Amino acid sequence: xxxxxxxxxxxxxxxxxxxxxxxVYETRDTTYYLFWYKQPPSGELVFLIRRNSFDEQNEIxxxxxxxxxxxxxxxxFTITASQVVDSAVYFCALSxxxxxxxxxxxxxxxxxxxxx
Amino acid sequence: DSGVxxxxxxxxxxxxxRVTLRCSPRSGDLSVYWYQQxxxxxxxxxxxxxxxxERAKGNILERFSAQQFPDLHSELNLSSxxxxxxxxxxxxxxxxxxxxxxxxxxxxxxxxxxxxx
Numbered sequence: 129x130x131x132x133x134x135x136x137x138x139x140x141x142x143x144x145x146x147x148x149x150x151x152v153y154e155t156r157d158t159t160y161y162l163f164w165y166k167q168p169p170s171g172e173l174v175f176l177i178r179r180n181s182f183d184e185q186n187e188i189x190x191x192x193x194x195x196x197x198x199x200x201x202x203x204x205f206t207i208t209a210s211q212v213v214d215s216a217v218y219f220c221a222l223s224x225x226x227x228x229x230x231x232x233x234x235x236x237x238x239x240x241x242x243x244x
Numbered sequence: 245d246s247g248v249x250x251x252x253x254x255x256x257x258x259x260x261x262r263v264t265l266r267c268s269p270r271s272g273d274l275s276v277y278w279y280q281q282x283x284x285x286x287x288x289x290x291x292x293x294x295x296x297x298e299r300a301k302g303n304i305l306e307r308f309s310a311q312q313f314p315d316l317h318s319e320l321n322l323s324s325x326x327x328x329x330x331x332x333x334x335x336x337x338x339x340x341x342x343x344x345x346x347x348x349x350x351x352x353x354x355x356x357x358x359x360x361x
Contacts, residue, residue, distance in 0.1 A: 163349055171332065172246065173352035219287065231277070231300050232350065234287040 130155045132222050134235035141210055142243050149205040149238045151220030157181075160224025162196065162203045163232065168216040179203060181224070210242045247271065248353035250335050256359045262323040265356045267335030269316055275299070275338050276318040277350060278310055282331040293318055325360045332357050 131154040141147045153162065164176040177187060179196050187194045191208045207214050217239045223232035247270035257263055269276050278290040280303075289302035293312035304310075307325075312318040322329060336350035 165352075170354075171357075172354045173334065173336075174246070175349045175351060178349050230348075231289050231292060231302065236286045 130157075130160075130222050130224070130233040132220050132233050132235035134218075134220055134238045136238045137236070138239040138241065140241045140243065143211060144209050145242075146206060146208050147210050147240065147242075149207075149218050149220075149240065151203045151205065151235060153201050153203065153220070153222045155222060155224060157224040160222060163221040163223070164194065164203075164205050165219045165221065165234075166216045167219065167237070173219065176205075176218075207240075210240075212242050212244050215240060215242045246351040246353065248335060248337050248351050250333075250353035250356050252356060253354065254357050254359075256361065257325060258361055259325055259327060261325050261360075262321065263325065263358065265320040265322070265333055265335075265358075267318045267320070267337075267353055269318070269335075269337030270351055273337035273339050273351070274316065275348075276312055276316070277336040277338070278304075278318070278320050279334040279336065280331045281334060281355070285331075287334075290320070322358070327360050330358055330360045 133152045160181045162179045165173045166176055167173045177194055184196050193206045195204045217237045219237045220235045221232040223230050249268045251266045255263055274295045277292045280288045290304040291310050292300040296312050307323050310320045332355045334352050334355045336352045338348040338350045
């Protein structure tokens with residue numbers, strides 16, 4: 129069975145601070161995919177990034193960066209110089225399995241509040 | 245804008261009633277997923293359709309059903325509604341190869357907020 133744990137329920141920071149959202153996953157699959165989604169107050173989930181289990185290279189996109197470490201089964205997300213517009217709930221998800229359905233398992237989400 | 249549309253945006257109804265939620269996937273996406281998001285349960289997968297056929301079932305109640313039509317839009321039917329069914333219902337779509345593929349990210353619609361009174 130797959131499992132995604134986002135231990136941080138809520139994080140509160142002041143604008144311009146760096147913040148890291150943790151994601152720890154469990155899977156028995158050798159091939160799997162990890163995702164991050166953002167859910168702003170408007171409600172719609174927005175896809176941010178996909179990472180496959182064979183690619184441990186870190187990725188940077190503007191102020192966003194992701195650190196994937198298979199050794200610790202973690203896929204952490206860092207926002208550098210946070211802004212008020214980053215306030216949202218962030219979900220980590222994992223997919224990869226047998227049977228062809230490949231339904232992603234989502235974590236419970238981390239609510240990030242960025243204060244001006 | 246993800247390209248996935250959902251209607252209605254808000255729905256208020258009474259217990260015991262039946263409602264239908266509608267979803268149109270992104271152009272070219274063959275797979276549609278339905279999720280329920282509530283405060284206590286988080287984001288729960290309900291059901292997946294691929295090109296008109298049911299592909300996977302999650303925590304979907306027997307009172308709930310769904311279908312995907314030839315034009316690929318999907319409907320989620322919720323019947324005998326209970327107070328606990330109040331939640332945000334999301335539809336998502338993805339490009340899924342016929343054999344199934346776990347690497348495809350999902351694109352979510354804006355959701356339908358259902359309130360059962």
